[in-house]
Amino acid sequence: MTSSQENGDDTLDELLKDKARIEELSDDEDEDDSMTGPPFPGNHLKPRRKRKSKLHPQPQRKLLEIPPWIFDTNELFHNDVKTPSRNALDKTAAECLRFLTLLDIQGLPLNSHGLPHLRRKPHADFLRFFLGPLQTGFTAMDASRPWLFYWCLAGLSFLDVDVSDYKERLIETVRPLQNPGGGFGGGHGQYSHCACTYATVLALTAVGGLDVVDRKTMWQWLGTVKQDDGGFRMAVGAEEDIRGAYCAMTIITLLNLPLELPPDAPARKGGLTSFTDKLGEWVGRCQTYEGGIGGGPSNEVHGAYAFCALACLSILDAPHISIPKYLDIDALARWLASTQTTPEGGFAGRPNKLVDACYSHWVGACFALIEAALPGMKDGLWNKAALQTGPQGGMRDKPSARPDGYHTCYSLSGLSAAQNHYWYDSKSNTTDAGSGRLLAAFNWQAKRGTADELAVLKVDEEDVVALIHPVFVLRLEAVEAARRKFEAGGL
Numbered sequence: 001m002t003s004s005q006e007n008g009d010d011t012l013d014e015l016l017k018d019k020a021r022i023e024e025l026s027d028d029e030d031e032d033d034s035m036t037g038p039p040f041p042g043n044h045l046k047p048r049r050k051r052k053s054k055l056h057p058q059p060q061r062k063l064l065e066i067p068p069w070i071f072d073t074n075e076l077f078h079n080d081v082k083t084p085s086r087n088a089l090d091k092t093a094a095e096c097l098r099f100l101t102l103l104d105i106q107g108l109p110l111n112s113h114g115l116p117h118l119r120r121k122p123h124a125d126f127l128r129f130f131l132g133p134l135q136t137g138f139t140a141m142d143a144s145r146p147w148l149f150y151w152c153l154a155g156l157s158f159l160d161v162d163v164s165d166y167k168e169r170l171i172e173t174v175r176p177l178q179n180p181g182g183g184f185g186g187g188h189g190q191y192s193h194c195a196c197t198y199a200t201v202l203a204l205t206a207v208g209g210l211d212v213v214d215r216k217t218m219w220q221w222l223g224t225v226k227q228d229d230g231g232f233r234m235a236v237g238a239e240e241d242i243r244g245a246y247c248a249m250t251i252i253t254l255l256n257l258p259l260e261l262p263p264d265a266p267a268r269k270g271g272l273t274s275f276t277d278k279l280g281e282w283v284g285r286c287q288t289y290e291g292g293i294g295g296g297p298s299n300e301v302h303g304a305y306a307f308c309a310l311a312c313l314s315i316l317d318a319p320h321i322s323i324p325k326y327l328d329i330d331a332l333a334r335w336l337a338s339t340q341t342t343p344e345g346g347f348a349g350r351p352n353k354l355v356d357a358c359y360s361h362w363v364g365a366c367f368a369l370i371e372a373a374l375p376g377m378k379d380g381l382w383n384k385a386a387l388q389t390g391p392q393g394g395m396r397d398k399p400s401a402r403p404d405g406y407h408t409c410y411s412l413s414g415l416s417a418a419q420n421h422y423w424y425d426s427k428s429n430t431t432d433a434g435s436g437r438l439l440a441a442f443n444w445q446a447k448r449g450t451a452d453e454l455a456v457l458k459v460d461e462e463d464v465v466a467l468i469h470p471v472f473v474l475r476l477e478a479v480e481a482a483r484r485k486f487e488a489g490g491l
């Protein structure tokens with residue numbers, strides 16, 4: 001008997017018996033568009049739940065039966081004190097339970113386990129829509145155009161759509177975003193930025209269009225954002241944070257740029273000669289007393305930053321070498337595991353915050369990286385079955401939010417992390433003797449989950465998402481093509 005039961009609070013069991021209470025808790029009377037970002041013209045593709053339930057009359061509702069594989073525990077964590085954040089957690093749990101308990105499956109086609117299939121075509125149509133002309137509301141995204149390209153093209157490729165047809169269009173679209181001094185801005189006439197350049201390089205990698213990148217000026221520009229404490233700024237004069245470290249090292253490694261700093265790089269004055277100098281130590285400084293990773297030294301921790309840190313270290317060297325060298329791996333593993341939410345089964349960006357599908361990637365993808373660094377650890381740190389639930393057409397943060405490209409791309413990546421196996425081949429070289437390229441990130445191997453494993457996850461063969469590179473978040477083949485393309489190195 002738990003304290004919440006003693007107190008007579010709702011336990012999950014009680015809640016599940018009370019369909020009306022789930023409805024009441026999840027009823028979004030005060031629908032707030034501000035939490036769902038800019039107006040998406042594609043909204044008609046996916047009417048919001050309230051309207052939808054009118055369009056699609058619900059089937060006869062039965063007493064709910066909770067599939068036991070969803071939860072590790074059947075208790076809703078309740079405090080006695082009602083606060084706005086406590087209420088938000090309850091409301092989110094209730095709105096997710098409508099789907100997890102199959103109360104609200106909206107007539108979707110079901111797989112052999114009675115759960116909705118991964119709806120490839122609606123998801124793909126949704127992503128294609130955002131690669132077309134967009135309405136004026138999207139001016140808010142003007143500084144993030146490359147992100148739209150990356151989320152949509154990578155997401156399509158995760159659904160096994162051939163995106164090579166987009167190659168010429170993408171090249172011509174990003175050509176004007178490339179600055180003469182190197183790197184890409186988010187929109188026309190904008191300064192180069194690590195995040196936009198990362199997204200551009202990944203999108204180009206997805207379609208096989210990397211020829212448009214000027215590698216020499218890219219190298220020179222990256223030299224201007226490397227700091228003499230080891231980290232990277234997001235842009236010249238901008239914030240120095242862990243995203244910069246991961247984005248910069250991804251760009252350098254995929255394009256096989258020289259690790260040596262350009263002659264006029266400011267960090268040379270601080271005694272540095274290589275992009276990798278002091279980098280591992282700087283990443284290590286981002287780990288806090290909580291065990292998680294902050295955006296920078298002594299900042300608040302967040303799951304997305306944990307991914308950036310682990311992926312950056314996995315580029316520097318083999319994960320079983322670099323991760324324990326710079327991070328307290330037990331503390332980080334404990335923190336990561338504590339971000340998986342009950343009863344939803346997804347991940348939050350931080351413990352006791354709201355579940356959000358994008359963290360299926362930002363946190364879910366951390367596990368392959370950290371498990372590769374923990375001796376004898378295999379698939380033990382997270383509940384994969386719990387993540388496998390409820391993707392609708394065009395994916396979204398949570399049921400009360402609108403779907404978007406960002407959540408669709410990263411939910412698919414999270415599904416892949418749960419459905420498939422990723423491991424590091426520790427016998428392969430970590431540096432290329434000829435070009436000096438860091439090779440660790442190219443030593444990942446993957447295979448699809450076996451039939452037995454998929455059955456445990458209640459997934460049909462046709463619902464399995466593509467194998468996705470755990471460091472670069474692209475299809476494995478796309479990463480391999482970039483490795484080969486720039487094998488020779490040089491500028």
Ligand code: FPP
Nearest residue numbers: 195243302304305308348349350353354356
């Ligand atoms: C908190 O937002 C979010 C952050 C502190 C950072 C999120 C960063 C990313 C998702 C990606 C970074 C990576 C790259 C490669 C650019 P919040 O407080 O609104 O959300 P929360 O409650 O879910 O934590």
Ligand code: K
Nearest residue numbers: 349354356397
């Ligand atoms: K959020």
